[in-house]
Amino acid sequence: MQRITIEDVAARAGVSPTTVSHVFSGHRPVRDETKAHVERVAVEMGYRPNAVAKSLRVQRTNTAMIILPDITNPFYPVFARGVQDVLRGGEYHTLLCNTDSREEEERAFLDEAISRRLDGVVFMGYWVTQPELAAVAAAGVAVVNLGERFDDAPIDSVRSTDEDGARDATSYLLNRYGPSVALIDGTKTAPVARARTSGFHQALSAAGVALRPDHEVSEDFTRAGGMRGMATLLDSASPPRAVFCANDQIAIGALDEARKRGLAVPDDIAIAGFDDIEAASMVQPQLTTVHNSPDALGAACGEMLLSRMTRQYEGPGREVVVPAELVIRASA
Amino acid sequence: MQRITIEDVAARAGVSPTTVSHVFSGHRPVRDETKAHVERVAVEMGYRPNAVAKSLRVQRTNTAMIILPDITNPFYPVFARGVQDVLRGGEYHTLLCNTDSREEEERAFLDEAISRRLDGVVFMGYWVTQPELAAVAAAGVAVVNLGERFDDAPIDSVRSTDEDGARDATSYLLNRYGPSVALIDGTKTAPVARARTSGFHQALSAAGVALRPDHEVSEDFTRAGGMRGMATLLDSASPPRAVFCANDQIAIGALDEARKRGLAVPDDIAIAGFDDIEAASMVQPQLTTVHNSPDALGAACGEMLLSRMTRQYEGPGREVVVPAELVIRASA
DNA sequence: GTGAAAGCGCTAACAC
DNA sequence: GTGTTAGCGCTTTCAC
Secondary structure, three states: OOOOOHHHHHHHHOOOHHHHHHHHHOOOOOOHHHHHHHHHHHHHHOOOOOHHHHHHHHOOOOEEEEEEOOOOOOHHHHHHHHHHHHHHHOOOEEEEEEOOOOHHHHHHHHHHHHHOOOOEEEEOOOOOOHHHHHHHHHOOOEEEEEOOOOOOOOOEEEEEOHHHHHHHHHHHHHHHHOOOEEEEEOOOOOHHHHHHHHHHHHHHHHOOOOOOHHHEEEOOOOHHHHHHHHHHHHHOOOOOOEEEEOOHHHHHHHHHHHHHOOOOOOOOOEEEOOEOOHHHHOOOOOOEEEEOOHHHHHHHHHHHHHHHHOOOOOOOOOEEEEOOEEEOOOOO | OOOOOHHHHHHHHOOOHHHHHHHHHOOOOOOHHHHHHHHHHHHHHOOOOOHHHHHHHHOOOOEEEEEEOOOOOOHHHHHHHHHHHHHHHOOOEEEEEEOOOOHHHHHHHHHHHHHOOOOEEEEOOOOOOHHHHHHHHHOOOEEEEEOOOOOOOOOEEEEEOHHHHHHHHHHHHHHHHOOOEEEEEOOOOOHHHHHHHHHHHHHHHHOOOOOOHHHEEEOOOOHHHHHHHHHHHHHOOOOOOEEEEOOHHHHHHHHHHHHHOOOOOOOOOEEEOOEOOHHHHOOOOOOEEEEOOHHHHHHHHHHHHHHHHOOOOOOOOOEEEEOOEEEOOOOO
């Protein structure tokens, strides 16, 4: 199991390490005969190139990292696959990292990306600030942010029309069920939560409905969070007639809680979500939600990252916005 | 953006690179005063250790790879998180790789693991053979296989009682709905498909029911596959009374197809799945299925891999079997 | 078309 | 408690 190096191969093939290197890289012509011979010897000896040594030498790792808050939220695997599909085409490999929405983990992975000299990172986080992310870019790692735009750092951003989508969904609820519409929000520090909350507020203002603190609860972006949020709302002095949830996982949890209490959806209480994950159309009643496009978002992130990693683009931060649209089903 | 090295720090702090190295590693005592000074200088200069150089030197990357067939199957993210949770405790990082069930991708990732000198890999695949995986282990990468056991390679394996679970589910269907029970299988080369198919066959034999080729269709392990499989079965000369599906995604697809055709489940046709993913209890009717424990499987894989990567264990292949049990709900 | 040799940034003998 | 130095395995100038 001691490892064969390029020198071992060179020695056995009777050529220089330089030649062996060029046989593999194709960076300069090698006589056909020599080439064939070297290749044969390499296979015979079971030579495996050492990517670590190569990376140290060429100062590139051909690897990108995707940092995500929750891999068990079905939105993200689809997103990640979108990124990977375009990166693979560019000969880049991808590490998928899961922060579990934890602040320390977000920082730890970003740190890792710098130490390991990764070529790029696609980041989606709840805690890390713009200057911190800018520092990662300054350390020479290409960065694409899934979320807010960056104005003074060379960081591209990709986002959905979260604010508009939330506004549309809330307006729909308001029109159909009257002014008593509540919000179950996700992790409050999340930029995406802020955007959706803001859309929710806009709709209320537009309809001339006053904000009610007792009609806004904040949990995390999970099914369990949705159950807790719904319980709080239903136990309050004046339960809402309809509720807008910051994502589908929350909405599904809210549905669970309503069902547990024997409440009919939407007749007793209407529920809408955000994302349109696959499960949104599997639950009963099917979820009214805002359709989001994880694959398109992933592909956009992959493309921007690729263009930066290859240095095809080196300018200021760009922004891609992918539309998210209300889809009305049975739950509201 | 030119990078600060340990030598730059050493020069500025007026010590040797060795001392700087030991300040960070703690591998030998450094005078408190010196240590504090070096740390301050390092921060001032924005020094970031280069993990690539370190890996080349120490011949370890502190990184493991998880290779999975389909990250969008909710079973796997949970599994992956189980692995990561234990690996993180051992200071190991984890790359998550998605083969999309493709043969070339399985090989490509395994190859990558060797080139990048990863310390270990948790593998779940459909195509790669035992000898091929043994070669990865022989190249010095610790290997844990999610699936079949290995007898003559130092590769640990972790699996569910797939055969028993499939047998139990099929027997239940047979008892309750009579002998007309069909199978919608997943990708045929998958070891897990073979095990579940074998359990299905055992139950038929035990009940004295003859195998019927027209009651066995093979698709892939997806919702779309389940729809296609169900369509084939329903379009056949003698549609079955009940169907056992090789996983829940397939079962949910089968449910979709039945609903599309206006068939009542389980009254017209009964459906059972395998895995008990979260969605199994979200669909209507709720899925009768075999409960699998992705988190326990993941943790077991993580532990075996860790013990091998740290060389705490270096013996022959071990095996962990996690029980999978029938859970009866409404679909059958 | 081929080779010699320097060096990527780090660690760890082996000195003292 | 600290420093000198030799590589880890590769790529790439520079030379022929």
